[in-house]
Amino acid sequence: MLDIALEALAGLFTPERLGWLLLGVLVGLVVGLIPGLGGVAGMSLLLPFVYGMDPHSAMALMIGIMAANHTSDTFPAVLVGVPGSAGAGATVMDGYPLAKQGQAGRALGASFTASMLGGIFGAAVLFAVLPLFRPLILAFGSPELFMLTMLGISTVAILARGAVAKGLLAALFGMLLSTVGSAPASPDYRYTFGSPYLTDGLPIAMVAMAIFAIPEFVDLLRRNKPISDVTARITAGRLEGARDTLRHPGLVLRSSGLGALLGAIPGVGGSAINWIVYGLTARLSKDRSRFGKGDIRGVIAPEAANNSMEGGQLIPALMFGIPGSGVTAVLLGGLILVGIQPGPELVSDANLPVVLTIVWSLVVANILATAICFSLRNFVAKLCLIPGRRLVPFLFVAVALAVYQTTQTWADIAMLLILGLFGWFAVHSGWSRAAFVVGFVLGPPAERYLWISMARYDLSWLVRPGVILIAVAILGVLLAGSLRKERPPVRDEVLVSAR
Amino acid sequence: MKTAQARLSLAVAALTLVVMVYAGYEARGFRDASMWFPTLVAILGTITALVIIVMDLRTLRRDHPEEDGEERVDAGTLRAFALWMGWFAGLLVLLVALGGVIGVPIWLFAFLRFGSRLSLSFSLGGAVVTTALLLLLSATLDFHLPPGPFGL
Known part of the structure; x- marks a missing residue:
């Protein structure tokens, strides 16, 4: 297999295939920068061009988009507090406060390095587990998946930073909003008030932008100051950020490993994975007093997970034809277009070179995307120095039109404003916006998996080994978190941090 | 607390x-x-x-x-909040009434000139360049602008 891997690497380093990969990376970076577009839009845009290409070039192109998208979506998340994709919401939590403190360069440096390492780790996992992963994936049934959502929800207490009751209520409110629309278990439409718009539920991208971006926009306009409170040396710290990431090898490994593992489980979802990893990182840290106020570990962990998840998501997609996300669904379409049928036979000797081209493309695309983002960083980070009233009108147009893309009705923008209203009051009354988003993201899978578990196993699912193992992990995490001392919160930061 | x-x-x-x-x-x-x-x-x-x-x-x-002595969420703060949310709601009204191609430049110009009190040239330039970028995105990517009653 090593011989074929080296051949695939040599095959990728031809001008034609590298050119396709670079094109994919550039498209991926652009769609990541524009909130609301995302990797699916980029992949769909280039899908028609894939037809007739040789499979290696086609995969280089598509993997380029897939890998780069989650690297550049950090720019809006860190610099203006707008998640470039739903998954970048967790990066906003500490990246944006760092930008406010004049450390945008450091946050971006750390983020890009973590993204690259995470992406390479994800590719390594994909390479290593191709022949072995089938039994592990099949071992995850709905009871285990339900317990994984519980693991995510258990992070709410830490995201609420001491205000556990408010964190819990915010998460419950998020879960309640996630039940709007058609029910998963029976033909019911819940809380739709007869509106066709609500029958499909509220889109996560719109909710994340409303909760994180709108309150920041209003406060920036009110204060009419630049995002960064520190105006000198805003773009400095690139290497410091990279060093921050390298100083936390355990964190990068743990976050990447979790990202790849959770990404390999169909249905967990990218945004849920980032929040789970962020919450666990905060909970397992000795000093967690700075989380949500500008802790560099809060940037490193979700970014590493974000990119390693792509490698993980490719495992079920390639081996079983099960897409774990919209992006992998389009990728599968691309594979079929070039004449390759996803499934267990994909790891046969005949098709292995194409799979290994995917693995290498993932590695090279992550390195290329990081290099490009590093070189753009100085230019883009200066956004933090523009006064609020000069910057926000343009950002609001971008956000409003980005949420319009989800269902293409004006109701998307109306809902953005309504939830933004809630977000602003939540910030100013000390409620955790992160807990709300975690509840919203994990509510639907929690309901779906619990319902399937009950219908299929009654209560006997509670004694499944996987369930017990994850339950022990949840208890361990809760116990480890509660035994650690919490520093008292800094009073004034409550109102300005990205809660 | x-x-x-x-x-x-x-x-x-x-x-x-x-x-x-x-x-x-x-x-x-x-x-x-x-x-x-x-x-x-x-x-x-x-x-x-x-x-x-x-x-x-x-x-x-x-x-x-x-x-x-902490930052109070007083009447002034709430008034400012209502003002800026009103501007945001204005974009929604214009998008519904006129569509994206007409509504966005009008709103952006009005906001920059009267809300942000920026110069006429910056307001005009900002509105025109943004609209051109949106049209470019709409033509090249799967990016949709609200059509409004005129279907633009």
Whole structure:
């Protein structure tokens, strides 16, 4: 297999295939920068061009988009507090406060390095587990998946930073909003008030932008100051950020490993994975007093997970034809277009070179995307120095039109404003916006998996080994978190941090 | 715990309590399989909201507003909030009434010139360049602008 891997690497380093990969990376970076577009839009845009290409070039192109998208979506998340994709919401939590403190360069440096390492780790996992992963994936049934959502929800207490009751209520409110629309278990439409718009539920991208971006926009306009409170040396710290990431090898490994593992489980979802990893990182840290106020570990962990998840998501997609996300669904379409049928036979000797081209493309695309983002960083980070009233009108147009893309009705923008209203009051009354988003993201899978578990196993699912193992992990995490001392919160930061 | 924050928190908790009670009541009309999850969330939410309301009331009774000196969410802040949210809502109105191609430049020019009080040339230039970029995105990517009644 090593011989074929080296051949695939040599095959990728031809001008034609590298050119396709670079094109994919550039498209991926652009769609990541524009909130609301995302990797699916980029992949769909280039899908028609894939037809007739040789499979290696086609995969280089598509993997380029897939890998780069989650690297550049950090720019809006860190610099203006707008998640470039739903998954970048967790990066906003500490990246944006760092930008406010004049450390945008450091946050971006750390983020890009973590993204690259995470992406390479994800590719390594994909390479290593191709022949072995089938039994592990099949071992995850709905009871285990339900317990994984519980693991995510258990992070709410830490995201609420001491205000556990408010964190819990915010998460419950998020879960309640996630039940709007058609029910998963029976033909019911819940809380739709007869509106066709609500029958499909509220889109996560719109909710994340409303909760994180709108309150920041209003406060920036009110204060009419630049995002960064520190105006000198805003773009400095690139290497410091990279060093921050390298100083936390355990964190990068743990976050990447979790990202790849959770990404390999169909249905967990990218945004849920980032929040789970962020919450666990905060909970397992000795000093967690700075989380949500500008802790560099809060940037490193979700970014590493974000990119390693792509490698993980490719495992079920390639081996079983099960897409774990919209992006992998389009990728599968691309594979079929070039004449390759996803499934267990994909790891046969005949098709292995194409799979290994995917693995290498993932590695090279992550390195290329990081290099490009590093070189753009100085230019883009200066956004933090523009006064609020000069910057926000343009950002609001971008956000409003980005949420319009989800269902293409004006109701998307109306809902953005309504939830933004809630977000602003939540910030100013000390409620955790992160807990709300975690509840919203994990509510639907929690309901779906619990319902399937009950219908299929009654209560006997509670004694499944996987369930017990994850339950022990949840208890361990809760116990480890509660035994650690919490520093008292800094009073004034409550109102300005990205809660 | 700060009193201004507690006051606002109390208002948010009271509103959430109403929402939770309504959600629980409404859930009675769903089929069994769809009912239990929102009902469970509504019950837990109602209890938690009541706990927060009690905690906030105790904080308000214990602390004096004059003692904390933190940033107050006063009438001025709320007025500013309403003003800027009004501007945001204005874009929605223009998009519905005129569509993206006409609504965005009008709103952007008006905001930059009268809301942000920037120069005429910057306001005009900003509106034109942004609209051109949006048209480019719309032509090259799967990016849609609200068509409005004129279908533009």
